[in-house]
Amino acid sequence: MTATLLRGRLLSFVRRPEGIDDTGSYRYESDGGLLIEDGRIAAIGDYADVRRNAPADAEEIDHRPHLILPGFIDTHVHFPQMQVIGAYAANLLEWLHTYTFPEECRFVEPAHAARIARHFYDEMIRHGTTTAAAYCSVHKASADAYFAEALRRNMCMIGGKVMMDRNAPQGLLDTPEMGYDETRAVIAEWHGKGRNHVAITPRFAITSTPAQMEATALLAREFPDLHIQTHLSENDEEIRFTAQLYPDAIDYTDVYAHYGLLGPKSLFGHCIHLSEREADAMSEAGAVAVHCPTSNLFLGSGLFPLKSLVRRDKPVRIGVATDVGGGTSYSMLKTLDETYKIQQLLGERLNPFESFYHMTLGNAEAVSLADRIGTLEPGTDADLAVLDAAATPAMALRMEIVRSLADELFLLQTLGDDRAVRETYVAGKPMKTVI
Numbered sequence: 001m002t003a004t005l006l007r008g009r010l011l012s013f014v015r016r017p018e019g020i021d022d023t024g025s026y027r028y029e030s031d032g033g034l035l036i037e038d039g040r041i042a043a044i045g046d047y048a049d050v051r052r053n054a055p056a057d058a059e060e061i062d063h064r065p066h067l068i069l070p071g072f073i074d075t076h077v078h079f080p081q082m083q084v085i086g087a088y089a090a091n092l093l094e095w096l097h098t099y100t101f102p103e104e105c106r107f108v109e110p111a112h113a114a115r116i117a118r119h120f121y122d123e124m125i126r127h128g129t130t131t132a133a134a135y136c137s138v139h140k141a142s143a144d145a146y147f148a149e150a151l152r153r154n155m156c157m158i159g160g161k162v163m164m165d166r167n168a169p170q171g172l173l174d175t176p177e178m179g180y181d182e183t184r185a186v187i188a189e190w191h192g193k194g195r196n197h198v199a200i201t202p203r204f205a206i207t208s209t210p211a212q213m214e215a216t217a218l219l220a221r222e223f224p225d226l227h228i229q230t231h232l233s234e235n236d237e238e239i240r241f242t243a244q245l246y247p248d249a250i251d252y253t254d255v256y257a258h259y260g261l262l263g264p265k266s267l268f269g270h271c272i273h274l275s276e277r278e279a280d281a282m283s284e285a286g287a288v289a290v291h292c293p294t295s296n297l298f299l300g301s302g303l304f305p306l307k308s309l310v311r312r313d314k315p316v317r318i319g320v321a322t323d324v325g326g327g328t329s330y331s332m333l334k335t336l337d338e339t340y341k342i343q344q345l346l347g348e349r350l351n352p353f354e355s356f357y358h359m360t361l362g363n364a365e366a367v368s369l370a371d372r373i374g375t376l377e378p379g380t381d382a383d384l385a386v387l388d389a390a391a392t393p394a395m396a397l398r399m400e401i402v403r404s405l406a407d408e409l410f411l412l413q414t415l416g417d418d419r420a421v422r423e424t425y426v427a428g429k430p431m432k433t434v435i
């Protein structure tokens with residue numbers, strides 16, 4: 001058995017913080033010890049206590065004065081869009097047709113998919129992200145590359161071959177049968193292998209015919225434990241076009257509900273413009289609205305009412321995500337910085353504990369994996385991010401007068417990015433070169 005003992009300041013959430021003074025929502029150890037055995041967290045507590053009970057030959061790594069948190073979780077990202085991040089477009093549909101669809105066509109080539117997958121995981125690690133829910137392209141080769149690289153790095157990843165059979169270039173279209181067969185093949189080859197989770201992934205209602213939606217419905221019935229991921233209510237033009245394509249649906253959410261895709265493992269990217277009826281339907285199904293703030297601002301899609309969706313009598317479950325390449329940063333710190341600013345524009349406050357809850361336990365709950373990731377609880381997988389709030393000269397200067405944990409977290413969120421991530425552990429193994 002291999003044992004590692006980390007020393008540093010430890011922060012882990014136990015539930016959503018209800019206010020900035022809600023100290024019961026998290027656990028903080030100012031001189032903490034975290035014992036890792038065989039890739040899992042074996043003990044957490046005061047350093048001296050954990051040291052006393054640890055195996056004598058445990059390797060010790062001292063991360064003081066840095067913060068050790070659960071690794072970040074990104075609940076919506078497109079791995080084939082790394083080379084179109086920051087592309088100049090007026091709105092969602094123009095961005096898709098001008099840049100993104102042509103780029104995704106290249107993933108028919110296994111060698112290209114494998115190369116970009118390596119870059120994708122390098123960026124995840126660089127930014128302290130240890131789990132992501134990603135869209136691959138329509139090509140099975142892209143899903144093969146994505147899951148093979150996750151397996152090689154022993155990372156806990158969710159992903160799916162995109163299903164799309166209309167309103168896109170020929171090189172990006174499957175058929176209802178092909179989408180069904182290839183998704184089944186990806187499930188058979190990758191689901192449960194290592195830490196891989198395959199998701200049923202119709203891109204969105206605009207790019208799937210009713211016949212293809214029937215195929216996704218069949219997959220959802222055959223594999224009820226799988227995640228489902230798609231897009232919902234991102235942009236006004238998209239919403240109008242969807243209503244034309246599905247004239248019998250009550251609204252956009254009802255399109256997915258009709259095909260049995262609204263459930264507790266369903267991740268709906270964006271959900272900016274939901275009606276009250278749609279929010280009720282999401283809440284009753286336990287479905288997750290995934291907020292992608294940098295993407296929403298970049299594409300001018302709208303302001304996501306996070307706080308009011310949480311506050312409803314029928315609250316909606318929330319995930320937060322980068323949505324690269326519509327999103328403009330791989331950093332979950334930057335992402336929550338933009339989440340904060342959007343709430344400011346809506347007259348709401350998002351306190352720093354809530355932000356860090358969302359990056360860790362909140363997103364673990366959103367993907368229904370909180371028993372494995374997202375906390376520092378003993379028995380869970382040792383996926384960790386080590387953060388340095390004085391990582392840049394500007395941050396170090398600001399840190400000179402920071403006195404509270406809340407202020408330190410807020411500084412990390414506001415000025416931090418990959419430079420603030422000193423180390424990223426995956427199943428107990430340090431993955432960055434800098435310690």
Ligand SMILES: [Zn+2]
Nearest residue numbers: 076231269323
């Ligand atoms: Zn997306």
